[in-house]
Amino acid sequence: MSQLLDYLVENEPGFRRARLPALYSDFQSQRTLNPDGYQANVSAWRRALSRLVRSGLAPSPRGATPSLLVLNSNEQLLRALETKQYGRPLAVGTVVREALAAKDLVPLSEFLNAKESIYHRPWSVWGLAAWTMKQLGVADYLRSEKLPVGEFVVVANAEEVGKLFGDRSEAAASRFERTFSKTHFYKTFNSQLVEGKQLSQTDIGVLLKFLSRDKGVVLYDGETVKIKAPGQDNQTAITEEDASIAQLKEMLEYLTHQTALLSTRVDELTTTAKEAVAKKNRVAALAALKSKKLAETTLERRFTTVSQLEEVAAKIEQASDNLQLVKVMEASGEALRTLHAQVGGAERVEEVVDRLREQMSAADEVNSILAESAGAVVDEAEIDDELAALEAEEKAKVAEAERKKAEAEKARRDAEMAREAEETRRRLEAIEKIAAETQKQEQAETQEAEALMSRMSLEEMVPERQREEPQAAV
Known part of the structure; x- marks a missing residue:
């Protein structure tokens, strides 16, 4: 397989090896016979072309920096995708035309010169007629197998790099930090947006046009770039001060x-x-x-x-x-x-405060009257009796708690003393047992020593008798 196809097989889910024969075949006829299969193949190829461009592997003019945003559609692209096993992809031309019709690919010159956003979709009589013919299948008669030749901006790649630029430029706070000349902008951002890759000069031009016209996050007049700050959406043009700041930064x-x-x-x-x-x-x-x-x-x-x-x-x-x-x-x-x-001045405030004071005084007077009327029915003796009963109950609770605590403490001490007595008894028994065993061992050793002494005495007496008996015989 070719280098490009190897890369797609490893990185693009739609390019499984089992699908390669179908993807390299001429599947234009499936548009009416198998619309789902046709759309699946077209989508897989469109994602593949976008990934090839973004990775910098798509063919580019000799000596030029590979573009990450622009697809060079020509014979060189077909040769780079050609393999011995599958040959050339026969429906890439159809894929490119479908992407052009859907505005996923836009001719480079049209992209750079367009005044309106690429997301603007004006309806026209001819556009409606073309859409109707396509839905009815009449447009199939006008299809061509040739690959459209030219440079086409990959909109998905521009959107991705634009998002990365937004993340990188969030830290720019002051006007000085947000203003660049085009040359300084290229030197600053050409290697910061796509990891391990550098944007070409063409990519920078496409990115600036996309960010200014289609996303509205920067101002760009062809020479000076200014990143819009939050809350400055109403600014629509580069000023002389911006141009001076950009030239100063470049210098x-x-x-x-x-x-x-x-x-x-x-x-x-x-x-x-x-x-x-x-x-x-x-x-x-x-x-x-x-x-x-x-x-x-x-x-x-x-x-x-x-x-x-x-x-x-x-x-x-x-x-x-x-x-x-x-x-x-x-x-x-x-x-x-x-x-x-809206407050109405100091006089209105004084008037409001006076009215508030009057209402508060009236409320205090009502509360006093209610308190006096309620106090006539209170029996102080009953309150004292109830308080005494509550205090007695509380003292009883405290005494009961202390009694239970004392009983628990006594039970704990008794248990501790019983445990210590049991431990002492076990230790004495162990000592007596050891002493008895020691005494038995000493007695055994004494008996063994006495027996040994007896045997030695007998052995000494036997030779003496033997000496006496020969003498007697003589």
């Missing part, structure tokens, strides 16, 4: 890059001069030192310029923040004025 980025190069150049020339001195090459050492001096002078000027531009950038950011602060204060003042107007 700062350029000079910062130059200072890095010059610093490296100074280090290299210093090393060259040291090596020349070590080799006794005075001419080369002087030349290196002279070049180093010139590089250091240029580097100092660059640092001075960068410092000045950074100061200007800080002033611009401060002025922008002050402008936002004034706008917020103005809006807050207008809100306070509206609220004060």
Whole structure:
């Protein structure tokens, strides 16, 4: 299989090996005979082409950076998909035409030049007629097997990269951070949006057009890019201040890059001069030192310029923040004025407070009358008796609780003493048992020693008798 087909088999669920013969066949006739199968094949190929472009594996012009948003539909694409086992895919042309009709693919020039959003679907008489003919199958007579040739924007890829851009740009807070020149925008985001891949210049143009016209998240006039901040949807054009900020940021980025190069150049020339001195090459050492001096002078000027531009950038950011602060204060003042107007002024407030006080005094008077009338029927003696009964009941509860506690404590101590007595008894029995066993062992050892002594005495007496008996015989 080809490299592209191997990639699709591993990464695209619709390209299972069992389905490859059907996907590489000419399935145009299935549009009327088997509509479900036809749609399944078309959907699988459309997702596959989108994935090939997004992965950077789709064929691109020689020497050009692979585009991640634009499909190059030509003979080279068919050759890249061709395999020995299945040949060329015969229905890719149909797939591309279906995607063009559904606006999933849009010709590059049409995408870049369109004034209205790609999501706008105006109905027209010709569009309605074409849709009707397609539903009736009449349009099949006009179909072609040839692959449409050209560059087509893959809308699904543009949407995915646009979402990634939105996630990456959320942290940009100030006006200075949200404004770029097109060149600076490319250098900043070309390798940050798709992991492990770089967007081409064409991709950046497509992305900016998509974000500005179709999503409305940035402002773009062909040279300057400004990310819209929350609450600034009413801003519709790039101002001269935005263009100036973009040029300033681009110049700062350029000079910062130059200072890095010059610093490296100074280090290299210093090393060259040291090596020349070590080799006794005075001419080369002087030349290196002279070049180093010139590089250091240029580097100092660059640092001075960068410092000045950074100061200007800080002033611009401060002025922008002050402008936002004034706008917020103005809006807050207008809100306070509206609220004060709704309150009705100090006189109305005093009137409301006076009425509230009158109503509160009336309520207090009513409460006092009700309290006096209710107090005439209260019997203090009954209350005292009831209180005494409650206190006696509480004392009885406390005494009962203390009695139970004392009984429990006594039972615990008795149980503890019984346990200790039992433990002492068991220990004494164990000691007596050990003493008895020891005594028996000592008696056994004594008896064994006495027996041994007796045997030794007998053995000594036997030889003496033997000596006496021979003498008697003589």
